[in-house]
Amino acid sequence: MNSFLPEVAMVTIAALAPILAAALGGLATEYVGVLNIALEGLIMAGGFAYVAVGGTWGPAAGMVAAITVPAVLALAQDGFARKARADAFVVGLAMNMLIPGAASVMSELIFGTKGVVALSALASGTLAPGAVHVPVVGPVLFSQRWSDILALLASAVVALGLALTPFGLRLRAAGMKPESVELAGLSPGRLRDGAYALSGAACGVAGMAMAAAIGAWVPNLSAGRGWIALVAIYLGRKRLKGTFLASLSFAALLALATLAQAVPSLPAGLLGAVPYLVTAVAVILGSAARGQYARKIKA
């Protein structure tokens, strides 16, 4: 039992890496005031690009592809939505259909299979395998995969970019009032493009982390991480700190639900629902508490 907490921490960090990267990417488009529903598809695009390119030219090239391909896709997605004045939400939904379909066709072309493509060269090693036996810190920190660490670092970069750079400031301004950036001589459309590209790149890193974790491309690789990332953004009230905390707590809930399967009397199928139910109840109660507080101020 004394290994329980480190284990929760370890699984949480592994679960957090892709969710956080995707959530912060999605936050970039929320900053400019659009919901990028295509996070799920973009993660898949990143994972597939990593395996498809990495399979031929090695993991480093795969990583570059994992970042650029989804970024370009997201850019195209936004470009189409803006130029054709299409509903950004519908275009995002369509991206979520398009990407798995295209990945499957390309997988058949490149690897001759629509199924699992396992390439052990692309599997991520752990940070310092020898240090696992260091108490507490060992398993929590040193047994993490470098791909996850990389995704967390990328998340930090995105977070810094959003919080501390002029670019982040401009995104926020564009989201609050597009005319404010227009008056400042900037193009709200270009800023939106930038936000989309950033969200694509961040999702690509998330996909890379997921593919590297298992050393393979698996159809439907993202398996709902993009949606969880969206939940984290909204749970975090579209703020940076909030999104981080929400991602972290959701990852912890998922880790707990995973580890709770060790208790034989709990039905494994139902445990999957728990993180969502808990969060839904928390959201409603949280809103109610805020409402009460606001009423008190008024009365």
Add this chain to the structure above:
Amino acid sequence: MKRIVFLALAVAGLWSCGGTGGSPAKPASVAVFVPGVASGSPIYEMLVSGAARAVEERPGTEFKVIEGGYDQSGWLDALKAIAASGEFDLIVTSNPALPELCVKVAAEYPEVRFFVADAYMDGQRAIHTVLYNQLEQGYLVGYLAGALSVHKGSNRAGLIAAQRYPTLDRLIQPGFEAGLLAADPGMKLEYREIGNWYDANRAAELAASLYNDDVEVILAVAGGAGQGVIAAAGSAGASVVWLDGAGYQLGPDVVVGCATLAQDRLVYERVSALLDGKDLWGVADIVGATDGYVGFDRDGPAYKALPESLRAEMDTVMAKLAEGKPAFTLDSF
């Protein structure tokens, strides 16, 4: 508006000249319905190749492979569309869940016949099924898992499944447990569930937590998500057992054993028989290790790297199973 009229005319033209294009009387035509995607799934690849071989030997027989995709809820509509096309006399498929769907389709299209491998349903005149004795399959990998665990000093083995389904509950898991106990009566089974067939990362998390908890061998019954178990075994230096031959390719270093089904042989034999007019309709057979349809693949690098004594033990178990010892007789399913 003009455009629409033009389009309508063009479409109508295509339609009318297409109507005369049907081929003249054909002896038989076979559709292979893959409930999933064939490439990457050995059991379905064998389904296709077995049926193809049977058809090739009978010139004039039409043959077509149709993939139904992973979404179980779409299979019924796909099957109906195949039957409704009127192009096919025999639909060949493989999956324990398919007979129920075939019954529904057969009620509407009585002229179509079905052969379902890896499934069991008797008494339906339109359907022939053959079930593998997967108790034996589970037993083989269970025994290996048990013996290897004991060898490595662990008394627990894992089973990570995508979700609960009847074949798992009634055949694979009991067989696996029987194998574990046969190897060592003190063995215990840890069951974990992913919730779907594709979330490989969650599978990896589940597997990692088992391996961290002194489990040495895990059986993965999880489709694409099984890749996660292989990855986790790789980083934990532990082992995986698999239910069909593909495991060795997916994880040459960690997949120590694969129990196999002779799906291509079975499909070839039965489709040939059916095309030759043998009346197997309504019959449900069960085949297993005694007739060679369930076996164990010795050709894995990780298996060959196991200690000689373990492999010798496995040879004995396989030989005995082929003689029907222990007897996992199934009269029905």
Add this chain to the structure above:
Amino acid sequence: MDALALVGIHKSFPDTGTVALSGADLRVARGEIHALVGENGAGKSTLARIACGMLAPDRGGIEVRGSAVAFRSRRDAERAGIGLVPQYSMLAEGLTVAQNISLGHEPRRLGLFYDSRRAEYEAAMLAQRYGFSVPADAVVAALGPSQRREAEILRAMARGADILVLDEPTSILDESETRTLFDLLRRLRAAGAAIVYISHRAREILDLADRVTVLRDGVALTTLAAGQLDECGLAELIAPTGACASGRDGASAPGQPVLQFLGAEAGPLGPVDLVVRSGEIVGVAAFAGNAMDTLEDLSAGVRLPDRGTVAAFGLSMDRLRRRGHRIAYIPTDREGRGMSLRSSLRDNVLAGRLSGYSPVEYAARKTPHADALALAKSMDVQGHMAAPAEALSGGNRQRLVLARELDKRPELVVVANPSQGLDPAARSKALGAIRKARDQGAAVLVLSQDPDDIRDLADRAFVLYRGKLKPIDSEEAGGLSALLTGART
């Protein structure tokens, strides 16, 4: 040589099917304050946006300091030294004043990170230079309208613009703030800046401008020296209606108390005691800061007082809305509270009288549609019934809200800044409609930052200063101004 010359500008908006400008000219010299006037929808704002590079003209040329330019973006115009103070706020509400001012030219640390300290310092220095009180580190959302306007002016000045376009800058400023602004503009003029000043207020224009260009139906009608004009003549030029003479008519016949404040306190608003009776117009001349907004919120029942009561028809405001009393509310925040921008003009007009139709009558669409047309016409709202209200210009939006709200045959009218965005003719029509409501027995509360509104409308008047109400003699407009400014010193 003109500092800025716009020659033969054409501009139409295919989306909404409107032609805003058809060959408009404007020439502004160095060291001049040049007023641009015209009725609502004459194309003033469009011309301003074109001058600032925010819109590209369909045809026509722009010259800056004698050389022809083609602005591909706002940035080009900014480089040419043209600053804009827009009619509607273009500040990002959630950012600080300094962030808004520095947007697009952010000071950086290490070439990468936003240097917020330096941005705040620069903004504060800028504010000090122009004698503005707006704090550089405050979030815009927390500011009152006049401080927002200050921030807006600072942003236009921050890039060292010497051609400045101000689009109705005083519409939400009080007298003393207006005076501060005018001082600033005069100083800029003395320094050689060219200033385009867009406004409706004849008196302001005569007070401030050197020359006046009148825009009508998208063409420049004439350009005159301001000295040649008087108030009435200017109004006549803007819209030849003969309705120049404003002033009060009708008489109040106060009856039952309708709206009552009893020691009401909320946020910056001190204890307020006020009774508005049926058949009278009570005017409150507004003052800078949040108290004005708070008073509006309390009067409209949007917010409840922290202490004390606000009641209408003897009912606390939170219960009132369920009782079906006829209340007209014309808010300052027209787009946020007064209309649904993306809904059709028809639905916006009819919103106030939906419950008056029987289901069958409404489903048949004939009567409601005729009503909507008549109502829009009654206030000269110009626009297509099926088009979204977004397509309406500011003045049309104001008229739409006035038409709908006053059509309710209200028992209580709460109106804030009734003449915002209206040209003199439309204004006098609007004020007439408010008076008519009074004459039909409504209790009317007018809150306005424009002392003229109070002077022209109010039977009894108050001034709101530091959250408190002080009664004034509304008959003396001069007295009002004096009180407003006097109260500040």
Add this chain to the structure above:
Amino acid sequence: MNELCALPPPPQSRAWEALRRLALSSGLALVLVFMVSVLVSDEPLKAFRAFSLGPLNSARALATLLEAAAPLMLSATGALVAFKAGHFTLGGEGQVYAGAFMAALAGAWCPEGSFGLLAAVMAGVLGGTLVAAPAAAGKRWAGADVLLVTFLLSQAALHVVDWAISGPFRDAGNNLIAMDPIPQASLLPRLVHNLPLTPVPLVAGLVSVGVWIFLSRTRCGTMLALYGRNSRFAALQNFPVRSFEWAPIIFAGAMHGLAGAALSLGSNGTAVRGISGGLGWNAIGAALVAGGEPLAVVPAAVLFSWLDSGARQAAIFTELPPDAAMIIKALVIMAATAKPAYTRLKALLGGRKRT
């Protein structure tokens, strides 16, 4: 002076606009199908014919097409009402699944016959409503974010129903992961002998007409649309905003539940694991492709199921991979929502007007 206001109102111009865009995107779909057929198949004409006409070439195929489109019409209409009210519900998938589950439960337990059918339909509606209810209540009493709560509840419902169908409520005698079969007499009746046509398409059509009447011809519908675009304004106009906060969410839940019931009570004959099969997501797509026009939901749903069914037909007759169909579907959906300028409105206005 004011001749613009004197023009008659354009007759449902938005609906026509939506229909026109749908027609154009159907044309685009045909072009894309043709291109893919030429690229991929060695019998391009056959592939094209199978894809485009396969779903339409017999009464039976047409009936199947309509039948498949009907649940989508129902759920998309529900989603559309919620969107009109400004509530972005992302919870359709779980609501459909819960509806299918509850309908199968009631259908199998209640006495067979039309009472059983009725009970099953009601149970389905209840199922969808129950999943939506906490979101509606959370919005009404706590102001909780609708998008977030509906999605979370939907995910939870998906897990719970998955567990229920493959665990305690599974039909033990069945190898399909499904619940006990609903007796034949409690299933949806067929309108025409030998055609798979149930009353569901009719009901779905009526629902969308009803919603159209509600939104465009009733006072309450007008108020709802105004509320959806500016809730603050609606409150100040004294509209019944309190009900608008929850009722549209409940309605969407009910419609998704009804769609789920139609799935269970149709050809499936019970609730199968994964029966919702993306219906909730497609509903959002169809509602948005319909441009917020309830009447356009019907053709939008038919377009969606035509693409699905055409892909299936093409896969049967030719080598066209199912993934190609998915890609085509995605591209058509994108195109369907594109707005190539408001040329129509411009023409209507006759061009001259000043702002």
